[in-house]
Amino acid sequence: MSRRIVLIGHPRRAEALDIAIKLVRDLAAADVEVTGPADELEAFGVLHEPNVSIADCRESMDGAELAVVLGGDGTILRAAELVRDIGVPLLGINLGHVGFLAEADRDDVHATVKKIVERSWSVEERMTLEVEVSIDGRVVWKSWALNEASVEKRARERMLELVLEIDDRPLSTWGADGIVMATPTGSTAYAFSAGGPVVWPGVDALLLVPISAHALFARPLVLDHNSHVGIELLERTGAHAVVWCDGRRSFDIPPSARIDVRRSGRPVRLARLSTAPFTDRLVAKFDLSVSGWRGMGPAPGPSEA
Template sequence: MTRRVLIVTHGGRPQAVAALAEALRELKTAGFEYTLHDDALAEEFGDHMAAKRVAEGVHNAEVVMVLGGDGTILRAAELTRGTDVPLLGVNLGHVGFLAESEREDLRAAVQRLAARDYEVEERATVDVTVHLPGTAEPVVGWALNEATVEKASRDRMLEVAIGVDGRPLLSFGCDGVVMSTATGSTAHAFSGGGPVIWPDVDAVLMVPLSAHALFARPLVIGPRSRYTVDVLPQSTVEGVLTCDGRREIRLPRGSRVVVRQGGTVRLARLSTAPFADRLVSKFNLPVSGWRDRVGSAHAEAQDVRSDPTSDSNTGSNTGPDNPAET
């Protein structure tokens, strides 16, 4: 039976070109057929990838291998959303939180793929519905990381009203509002001061950005609830909605954005390490406190003082017998 891999990469970067050449060589050696994605992904708001999925045979691929950073993986998710095909990310970027392998481990990743030695993890997305004033039919979209409503110009604040499950909650002026999945909690929402949410938690997070209000804190709702964000008629600026940092739509005054949990995107996992280990690794978190470090330094000093061969006990660095001191 033919095994096939679709490859998505960050074109134009020398590192990506070199990684692609190695990936093709390793996949061929492992007996895979492969197809290179032509990089014509939709950047307009919505989901317009049905024809592209068919044209590139996504449904017939065993996995979509992504060579790049988190941004490239988010692009590739446009191809696999709504299918059973998982994404396998090889990090060529900086943090690479969604990636499963680093550049130097590319050969091992292909070997694991050939041996079917990987697990598949499902990550929830959010469905986004936009009601524009004067338009009967809403516009629909989605995001794997986050949907962000922001002010369209820098000089004024965006006036919004927030609701949950059809009930008004609060209103304020702000730079924007981020609504993220658990997956996206370590991205834009994290930068805005939101909490980290473990990937297996069914939740949608909201983080206000620079809100001019006493009560404007991050909110977390469950999978059956929904947020609404209204761009108020009295807002001095219009808004813009961006999904995953790439698909956007203008929000005139009077627009309403509805965000709720949606379907899933599948990720191929080579590591079974806990999510906490991934946080420590990707963010280079200090796992020992200053007391631990002080205690360790103190113990080392005690060891040196008790060692009869150490300079501190022989006096080799002090006294008139040391030529450097005479």
């Protein structure tokens, strides 16, 4: 078989098992191989299907056309960890609640397979962030994020005191519970919950959203996408913090640590089956009311997500 699709998912969801079997068998009928981590393929009950092979590392997934992800946004973020370095596009089939990163619905498996077989998808490159933590000028931890990197206090009773630096110039000192640094993709995730703006995916920008900051100048900021953000923790409060990337990878940091965040040169690639604009995705995912709209064409709904 010359065509390969990676399958990654959330096998603990009962509905994912049925969808995985349908997906594998429909793709087999079109002579498309399915590969993926052995433990997940076994949990899905498809490991012994004739067109299934094992790929337990990034290198063995190289050359695949797509990574089909069964689950919600958290599962898609986990899948991004596996395929970002090799550039395989992610196609999410939503089994979660909102599913902003997903492209297809759980009820559309056959239609999704048809589009995969016909190679009827486009690819969007989504900006990611590089994150470094330094102590006394020495880098002690590196990671990356698709949605956001956040610096948060570890102890409830201790507030962090942060100095914010933009492009090597100090901007402000905040007493806060933390700060979120988000991409446009992540503007509908943690940053949105913290009071940040929704940013369309085509906008090149980096968002900064303070978390419960005690300062007059503590509003969300929208920066140039090439801006370099530095955050220094002040020792005088004695507060320890934790750095999170996409809520999946974390590192505990002491007072006096420094966190540097900048745009990464390595994006995450998302496969898109629909040409519906981001506005329609917002309406569908947030169930926004558009009653009274008198524009041209049908009002957006779940089918436009």
